[in-house]
Amino acid sequence: MAHNIIDVRNLSKSFDISSKESGLKGTIKHFIRRQTKSIKVIKNISFEIKEGEIVGFLGANGAGKTTILKMLCGLIYPSEGSILVSGDLPFRRKENFLKNITLIMGQKQQLIWDLPPIESFYLNASIYDLDKFEAKKRIKKLSEMLEIDEELFIPVRKLSLGQRMKSELLAALIHEPNILFLDEPTLGLDINAQRNLRKFLQKYNKETNATICLTSHYMKDITSLCKRVICVHEGAISYDGKLELLLKKLSPVKEILIVCRSEEDAIKLENSGFTVKNKIKNEITIKVENKSITSSLKTILNNFDIEDLFINEPPIDEIIGRVLIKKDYDI
Amino acid sequence: MISNLINRKLFTLLKVQYSNMLEYRVEIALWAISGIIPFFMLNIWTNNNLNESINISDVLLSRYFLCAFFVRQFSVVWVVFSFEEDSLLGKVSPYLIQPINPFFRYFAQHLAEQITRFPFALIIAFFFFILNPESIWIPNLGILFFSIISTFLSFLIQFLIQSIVACLCFWTEKASSIERLLFIPTLFLSGLLAPVVSFPEYVKSWIYLTPFPYLIDFPANLLSGNETNISGGLSMQILWIFLLFPLFKKIWSEGTKKYTAMGS
Numbered sequence: 001m002a003h004n005i006i007d008v009r010n011l012s013k014s015f016d017i018s019s020k021e022s023g024l025k026g027t028i029k030h031f032i033r034r035q036t037k038s039i040k041v042i043k044n045i046s047f048e049i050k051e052g053e054i055v056g057f058l059g060a061n062g063a064g065k066t067t068i069l070k071m072l073c074g075l076i077y078p079s080e081g082s083i084l085v086s087g088d089l090p091f092r093r094k095e096n097f098l099k100n101i102t103l104i105m106g107q108k109q110q111l112i113w114d115l116p117p118i119e120s121f122y123l124n125a126s127i128y129d130l131d132k133f134e135a136k137k138r139i140k141k142l143s144e145m146l147e148i149d150e151e152l153f154i155p156v157r158k159l160s161l162g163q164r165m166k167s168e169l170l171a172a173l174i175h176e177p178n179i180l181f182l183d184e185p186t187l188g189l190d191i192n193a194q195r196n197l198r199k200f201l202q203k204y205n206k207e208t209n210a211t212i213c214l215t216s217h218y219m220k221d222i223t224s225l226c227k228r229v230i231c232v233h234e235g236a237i238s239y240d241g242k243l244e245l246l247l248k249k250l251s252p253v254k255e256i257l258i259v260c261r262s263e264e265d266a267i268k269l270e271n272s273g274f275t276v277k278n279k280i281k282n283e284i285t286i287k288v289e290n291k292s293i294t295s296s297l298k299t300i301l302n303n304f305d306i307e308d309l310f311i312n313e314p315p316i317d318e319i320i321g322r323v324l325i326k327k328d329y330d331i
Numbered sequence: 332m333i334s335n336l337i338n339r340k341l342f343t344l345l346k347v348q349y350s351n352m353l354e355y356r357v358e359i360a361l362w363a364i365s366g367i368i369p370f371f372m373l374n375i376w377t378n379n380n381l382n383e384s385i386n387i388s389d390v391l392l393s394r395y396f397l398c399a400f401f402v403r404q405f406s407v408v409w410v411v412f413s414f415e416e417d418s419l420l421g422k423v424s425p426y427l428i429q430p431i432n433p434f435f436r437y438f439a440q441h442l443a444e445q446i447t448r449f450p451f452a453l454i455i456a457f458f459f460f461i462l463n464p465e466s467i468w469i470p471n472l473g474i475l476f477f478s479i480i481s482t483f484l485s486f487l488i489q490f491l492i493q494s495i496v497a498c499l500c501f502w503t504e505k506a507s508s509i510e511r512l513l514f515i516p517t518l519f520l521s522g523l524l525a526p527v528v529s530f531p532e533y534v535k536s537w538i539y540l541t542p543f544p545y546l547i548d549f550p551a552n553l554l555s556g557n558e559t560n561i562s563g564g565l566s567m568q569i570l571w572i573f574l575l576f577p578l579f580k581k582i583w584s585e586g587t588k589k590y591t592a593m594g595s
Contacts, residue, residue, distance in 0.1 A: 070592050075428055075590070098430040105421075119347050126342075126344075
């Protein structure tokens with residue numbers, strides 16, 4: 001059984017923020033006597049993540065997802081509580097710990113802008129104490145997986161966003177970290193590039209059993225990569241569990257569009273006790289609870305003359321959108 | 332561990348930063364030309380016969396300012412500005428979670444630029460000698476060796492001072508304003524505008540207690556063949572490095588606890 005690789009207990013983080021009123025008066029006041037207040041952005045959260053798990057952090061902008069990732073990778077110091085990542089205290093930034101993790105931020109880059117990515121890869125390889133032979137082997141393997149063999153020798157500034165992101169990923173994975181912190185890795189990428197990146201992450205996780213913590217506003221990233229999600233609302237955890245369960249909880253009904261052979265059949269169906277959403281001529285849309293979908297379909301097919309039938313899932317973005325504004329999900 | 336760092340990490344950093352610097356050939360040439368303040372000062376000194384008041388001949392003075400130019404070329408530091416920008420824009424975040432202190436990147440960047448500047452500095456020196464043929468001299472190998480060491484130590488002192496100031500970014504965000512304050516004593520007390528020997532005796536005794544005269548004045552006097560206490564000067568440079576390094580380590584360790592990774 002996989003052990004906990006990340007253990008977070010009662011974690012909180014506060015930032016001192018200065019505020020300024022608008023206008024000249026506000027500016028002068030701000031210059032003479034600065035008003036600062038402490039804002040608690042992460043509020044007493046606890047969770048564990050097992051080795052090899054892929055966990056998605058969901059939340060609205062400013063909910064605290066990125067702050068959590070930054071604390072997990074040791075970039076920022078927690079105000080209260082404890083974090084253990086792979087047995088280490090992240091903020092101590094010990095060499096062994098740093099060699100075990102990586103952080104990829106969709107909107108930030110570590111590649112040297114004017115040089116081809118290969119230069120940054122060899123630089124990272126030497127920073128992580130890899131010899132040239134090993135570095136070459138890993139660059140070859142990862143560039144094949146990411147399909148960027150030809151782009152390795154083109155200056156970063158001339159690469160497309162997708163190619164740059166793949167190169168960033170290669171630079172961040174050259175030391176084969178066991179724990180990946182990905183903050184919106186598909187930000188700004190086109191649909192194909194997003195899909196390729198997701199495929200790569202799935203493969204990387206499968207091959208290396210790496211643990212992946214991911215934040216993304218693209219629901220496809222979450223649904224195709226993560227079995228487990230942690231929903232963050234105003235710095236607190238509103239849900240921690242299986243994505244499937246969350247979706248079931250938030251969307252307990254499915255819509256079935258039934259095309260009857262005649263309008264009479266549609267009228268008969270309308271009066272047969274189903275919850276009807278709407279009816280246009282011989283087409284009728286009913287709402288059925290997830291748990292009774294099979295029995296309902298049986299009843300409809302046995303008792304009515306049906307020409308066609310469609311089962312509609314509510315859009316996942318819409319469901320998750322509800323999570324972002326709700327404080328607590330008791331499942 | 333330290334030898335591994337110097338052998339592999341720093342060498343690769345230097346190689347990569349040098350490749351990066353070569354992408355900016357024109358900029359490097361312009362930066363090299365922009366460091367010609369000592370030549371302006373030489374002009375002011377000689378045109379006004381100011382050197383007579385300190386008993387230095389025209390030739391020795393011109394050599395001093397040429398050496399000051401050279402020392403300045405190989406010891407100029409801008410880490411506070413680079414770090415401040417990277418810190419404010421969140422660019423420093425990926426470097427912070429790598430197993431090497433980010434300041435090694437800046438250190439390599441500076442060394443790489445010094446190597447790139449070298450040919451341009453030689454060209455400027457060539458033109459200087461064409462205009463002032465009486466100033467031509469060849470320092471002996473021993474003096475040249477100690478001058479190179481002392482110029483490198485001067486670079487280390489300036490790099491440490493600016494790195495300490497740069498770390499204040501963790502508290503103030505605009506640490507470069509503090510650096511501006513330091514720029515004034517650096518300009519006047521380092522020997523860039525005037526050899527420290529030209530200051531009144533009671534001022535000199537105080538100046539020599541600060542790190543400033545060891546930044547330009549000491550290495551420039553050493554290289555130009557002016558009378559100077561080599562062992563005393565080198566010892567003071569090493570002493571300042573030993574004082575500044577732990578201070579940098581402390582402020583770095585406290586500062587990173589304050590880092591908020593804003594902009595990322």
